[in-house]
Amino acid sequence: MKIAVFAGDGIGPEIMHEALRVLDALALPDVTLMEGYVGGAGYRKLGHPLHADTIRIAHEADAILFGAVGDFECDNLERHLRPEQAILGLRRELTLFANLRPATMFAGLEEMSALRPEVAGKIDMLIVRELNGDVYFGEKGIRTLDDGRRQGWDLMSYAEDEVRRIAHVAFRAAQGRKGRLCSVDKSNVLETFQLWRDVMIEVGAEYPDVALSHMYVDNAAMQLVRDPGQFDVIVTGNMFGDILSDQASMCVGSIGLLASAALGETQTQYGTKGLFEPIHGSAPDIAGQGKANPMAMILSLAIMLRHSFGLEAEAVRIEAAVAQALADGIRGGDLGGTAGTAEIGDAVLARL
Numbered sequence: 141m142k143i144a145v146f147a148g149d150g151i152g153p154e155i156m157h158e159a160l161r162v163l164d165a166l167a168l169p170d171v172t173l174m175e176g177y178v179g180g181a182g183y184r185k186l187g188h189p190l191h192a193d194t195i196r197i198a199h200e201a202d203a204i205l206f207g208a209v210g211d212f213e214c215d216n217l218e219r220h221l222r223p224e225q226a227i228l229g230l231r232r233e234l235t236l237f238a239n240l241r242p243a244t245m246f247a248g249l250e251e252m253s254a255l256r257p258e259v260a261g262k263i264d265m266l267i268v269r270e271l272n273g274d275v276y277f278g279e280k281g282i283r284t285l286d287d288g289r290r291q292g293w294d295l296m297s298y299a300e301d302e303v304r305r306i307a308h309v310a311f312r313a314a315q316g317r318k319g320r321l322c323s324v325d326k327s328n329v330l331e332t333f334q335l336w337r338d339v340m341i342e343v344g345a346e347y348p349d350v351a352l353s354h355m356y357v358d359n360a361a362m363q364l365v366r367d368p369g370q371f372d373v374i375v376t377g378n379m380f381g382d383i384l385s386d387q388a389s390m391c392v393g394s395i396g397l398l399a400s401a402a403l404g405e406t407q408t409q410y411g412t413k414g415l416f417e418p419i420h421g422s423a424p425d426i427a428g429q430g431k432a433n434p435m436a437m438i439l440s441l442a443i444m445l446r447h448s449f450g451l452e453a454e455a456v457r458i459e460a461a462v463a464q465a466l467a468d469g470i471r472g473g474d475l476g477g478t479a480g481t482a483e484i485g486d487a488v489l490a491r492l
């Protein structure tokens with residue numbers, strides 16, 4: 141089982157270290173780790189945030205564990221050399237178009253939610269975010285208009301096949317859960333999302349067992365804090381899904397808890413090839429201080445074992461160990477506690 145390990149920048153290496161300790165503790169046979177440098181780390185070491193050698197490792201691996209990228213010292217580089225291009229580039233290079241971002245309330249954490257405990261306690265949702273299109277990947281630039289003003293522009297678009305393939309992922313996910321799918325768009329204003337809604341309805345006809353609803357993204361942001369328990373599966377575009385999933389994380393207590401899978405259609409001998417990462421970034425404000433919560437990274441390892449290697453029992457073991465650590469009161473600074481990165485890793489390992 142070949143696993144690419146791209147720790148990246150900021151807290152990336154710190155949280156990756158804890159996830160690898162957990163992987164090691166499972167003592168799985170035949171695991172080969174393939175280390176690579178991405179983001180600012182890639183730029184410094186190899187001269188590029190996503191070097192050709194790194195892309196080669198990504199292609200060769202059965203799955204990728206990804207920490208985070210983002211390094212303010214690289215912010216003034218040309219756009220193609222900025223750290224964030226590494227994650228955007230990997231998602232596109234490997235056609236990882238389906239981003240699964242589960243948000244579920246852990247027992248005992250209700251009081252840490254930004255919401256009232258009785259509201260937060262009902263959260264059990266999956267955000268399915270399209271990951272290869274939308275305004276993040278459109279043509280873009282900063283141009284000078286005839287009157288001398290500078291104008292920034294980014295093209296938002298979705299082709300119908302791009303919407304159709306993410307729709308199928310979301311409908312199938314809803315079939316495996318409570319059978320409810322809410323498509324979040326902005327079709328009242330954006331043509332891109334008028335097409336999105338049309339295609340969702342069209343694909344929905346193939347899934348009569350799934351109840352499809354539609355919601356504008358502004359309302360969805362509000363409903364997410366008013367009554368998040370109403371959501372089972374949400375499907376949405378790249379940018380809306382990026383924003384709503386960070387918001388969902390605070391509904392369950394912290395961004396340091398949310399894991400994600402980026403999947404495509406490539407099957408290996410073990411399962412579906414994918415990239416697995418926390419939903420958060422490189423957190424430069426706490427990097428290097430041993431304060432980061434590694435749980436999102438450890439939970440990303442669990443869903444990697446599930447999706448890419450078919451190791452359901454091991455995934456469940458890890459998830460249970462994290463849940464037990466939280467139930468036992470282990471809290472990082474993000475959850476109002478004092479446990480550091482290594483201490484949280486120790487706590488999860490002890491329960492594993």
Ligand SMILES: NC(=O)C1=CN([C@@H]2O[C@H](COP(=O)(O)OP(=O)(O)OC[C@H]3O[C@@H](n4cnc5c(N)ncnc54)[C@H](O)[C@@H]3O)[C@@H](O)[C@H]2O)C=CC1
Pocket residue numbers: 151207208209210211212224227395396417419420421422423424425426431432433434436472474
């Ligand atoms: N997939 C990726 O690699 C992503 C990269 N980024 C990049 O990361 C850099 C920082 O971006 P921000 O907007 O600050 O978002 P961020 O997610 O890195 O941090 C936001 C806030 O949450 C806290 N936080 C995040 N993860 C945490 C954890 N595991 N434990 C405890 N606290 C945690 C941070 O300390 C910060 O206060 C930027 O360069 C950005 O472009 C942002 C999001 C995703």
Ligand SMILES: CC(C)CC(=O)C(=O)O
Pocket residue numbers: 224227228276382419420
């Ligand atoms: C570089 C960003 C698009 C990454 C991000 O914020 C995310 O995927 O959640």
Ligand SMILES: [Mg+2]
Pocket residue numbers: 382383386419
């Ligand atoms: Mg994000």
